[in-house]
Amino acid sequence: MRDNGESKGGADYRQMIWKQFRHHKLAVSGLILLALLYLVAALAPLIATHDYASVDPANRFLPPGREHLFGTDRLGRDVFSRVVWGARISLSVGFVAAAVAVTLGTVIGAVSGYFGGMVDHALQRFTELVMSFPTMFLLLTIIAVMQRSIFNIMLVIGITSWPGLARLVRGEVLALRKQDFVEAARAAGASDWRIILRHVLPNIMAPVIVNVTLRIAGAILAESSLSFLGIGIQEPFPSWGSVLNAGRNHLRSAPWITLFPGLCIFVTVLAFNYIGDGLRDALDPKLRA
Numbered sequence: 044m045r046d047n048g049e050s051k052g053g054a055d056y057r058q059m060i061w062k063q064f065r066h067h068k069l070a071v072s073g074l075i076l077l078a079l080l081y082l083v084a085a086l087a088p089l090i091a092t093h094d095y096a097s098v099d100p101a102n103r104f105l106p107p108g109r110e111h112l113f114g115t116d117r118l119g120r121d122v123f124s125r126v127v128w129g130a131r132i133s134l135s136v137g138f139v140a141a142a143v144a145v146t147l148g149t150v151i152g153a154v155s156g157y158f159g160g161m162v163d164h165a166l167q168r169f170t171e172l173v174m175s176f177p178t179m180f181l182l183l184t185i186i187a188v189m190q191r192s193i194f195n196i197m198l199v200i201g202i203t204s205w206p207g208l209a210r211l212v213r214g215e216v217l218a219l220r221k222q223d224f225v226e227a228a229r230a231a232g233a234s235d236w237r238i239i240l241r242h243v244l245p246n247i248m249a250p251v252i253v254n255v256t257l258r259i260a261g262a263i264l265a266e267s268s269l270s271f272l273g274i275g276i277q278e279p280f281p282s283w284g285s286v287l288n289a290g291r292n293h294l295r296s297a298p299w300i301t302l303f304p305g306l307c308i309f310v311t312v313l314a315f316n317y318i319g320d321g322l323r324d325a326l327d328p329k330l331r332a
Contacts, residue, residue, distance in 0.1 A: 070321020
């Protein structure tokens with residue numbers, strides 16, 4: 044059982060981190076904005092005013108108004124409802140893809156940095172091989188041979204986004220593996236995997252947590268790019284990228300079709316970046332000082 048002193052110390056540390064984070068006004072604003080976006084995504088069935096897949100040719104290209112808040116597209120579909128439902132898909136893809144990337148990057152980087160030698164050499168050459176391919180080209184290649192389902196889109200974005208984090212984690216682990224507390228754990232008979240899980244990884248979580256926010260933003264951009272190109276989320280399911288794609292040929296006559304999903308992507312990515320900046324400032328002892 045954890046004693047009261049350790050529990051109080053952990054609580055004091057979390058309070059210090061939160062206090063520092065609150066001083067970053069843009070990060071707090073981004074956190075509030077993301078909370079609202081995820082609330083909208085969770086309540087999409089209640090917030091959407093129309094069926095996102097309902098086609099109404101008689102009401103094509105209607106401008107924003109009382110009946111259709113964000114107007115309609117070339118098929119008469121309500122853009123507001125499609126943007127609301129698209130938030131659920133785009134944000135989910137961002138989180139799941141980032142989780143895959145962070146898991147792979149953290150495991151590969153930690154194993155590479157801790158064991159060193161041939162293990163480190165083999166994993167780093169594999170990481171460099173993946174990094175040598177342009178990300179979008181690699182995404183297009185993998186998706187071309189896979190079924191275009193939401194799950195596969197999440198998986199593909201995740202497995203192409205881990206190398207940068209793996210290099211970061213490896214560098215942090217290399218700096219920690221010779222520290223006294225690691226040597227003490229090894230002398231006490233702890234296994235390598237126990238040392239990695241209980242002593243090394245908890246001490247490198249600060250840069251990993253900051254990197255997670257950037258990975259989520261990057262995954263949302265990647266999914267939007269794929270859907271905009273027509274090879275991401277498939278109809279009738281909407282995502283912000285597919286809504287953008289529906290209006291790309293009508294930028295002059297019906298700019299609202301691309302304006303609103305574009306704003307959602309811009310604001311969401313900006314919010315994640317600000318949160319990452321705030322977490323970096325709060326978790327880095329040098330920046331706190």
